Amino acid sequence: xxxxxxxxxxxxxxxxxxxxxxxxxxxxxxxxxxxxxxxxxxxxxxxxxxxxxxxxxxxxxxxxxxxxxxxxxxxxxxxxxxxxxxxxxxxxxxxxxxxxxxxxxxxxxxxxxxxxxxxxxxxxxxxxxxxxxxxxxxxxxxxxxxxxxxxxxxxxxxxxxxxxxxxxxxxxxxxxxxxxxxxxxxxxxxxxxxxxx
Numbered sequence: 001x002x003x004x005x006x007x008x009x010x011x012x013x014x015x016x017x018x019x020x021x022x023x024x025x026x027x028x029x030x031x032x033x034x035x036x037x038x039x040x041x042x043x044x045x046x047x048x049x050x051x052x053x054x055x056x057x058x059x060x061x062x063x064x065x066x067x068x069x070x071x072x073x074x075x076x077x078x079x080x081x082x083x084x085x086x087x088x089x090x091x092x093x094x095x096x097x098x099x100x101x102x103x104x105x106x107x108x109x110x111x112x113x114x115x116x117x118x119x120x121x122x123x124x125x126x127x128x129x130x131x132x133x134x135x136x137x138x139x140x141x142x143x144x145x146x147x148x149x150x151x152x153x154x155x156x157x158x159x160x161x162x163x164x165x166x167x168x169x170x171x172x173x174x175x176x177x178x179x180x181x182x183x184x185x186x187x188x189x190x191x192x193x194x195x196x197x
Contacts, residue, residue: 049191067190071122081161084147092164102177103193111162119180120163126171129154
C-alpha cells in the first residue's frame with residue numbers, strides 16, 4: 001500500500017458525521033424562528049376551550065364565564081321559562097334563528113343542545129353592550145308582556161330566554177351561541193362543537 005491510498009472507511013465516517021452535525025446545526029438555528037411563528041401561551045389560553053361545571057347550577061340560575069375575552073352566560077332555565085318561549089314567538093324578529101350564529105344542533109326553539117341549558121355570548125348584537133338578565137315577569141319598566149329574558153340598558157334591545165331578539169329594537173339579530181358540547185351531564189365544554197369543530 002502506498003501513502004497515496006485512500007481509507008474509505010474514514011472518509012465515510014467523516015462524511016456522515018459532518019452531515020449529521022450540519023443537520024443538527026440547521027435545526028438548532030431554525031428552532032427560534034419556528035417557535036416565533038407559534039402563538040404565545042397567553043394567546044393560546046385566550047382562545048382555548050373552557051370547561052364549566054354544571055353540577056351546582058340551579059333552576060333559574062345564571063353564571064358568567066369568560067371565553068376568548070368575552071362573557072358567556074350559562075343559564076339553567078326552569079320548566080316555566082321553557083314554556084314561555086312559545087308564547088313570545090310572534091314578537092320576535094328571528095324566532096327560527098335563521099340569521100343567527102349558533103352551533104349545529106342548536107337551531108331550535110330553545111337554541112340549545114339541552115333544552116334547560118342556554119349557553120350564549122353575553123354581548124348585545126347591536127353595539128356590543130352587556131345585556132342584563134331579567135327573569136321577572138311583567139316588571140313595571142319592561143311592561144306587562146315581558147316573560148323574562150335579557151335587556152340591554154344601552155339602547156333598549158330585548159331578548160327572550162333563548163336569546164332571540166324582539167322586533168322593533170336596535171339589535172339586528174339574536175344573541176350568538178358559541179360552539180359547545182357536553183362532556184357529561186354535569187360538564188360543559190365551551191369553544192368546541194362535538195367532534196372538535
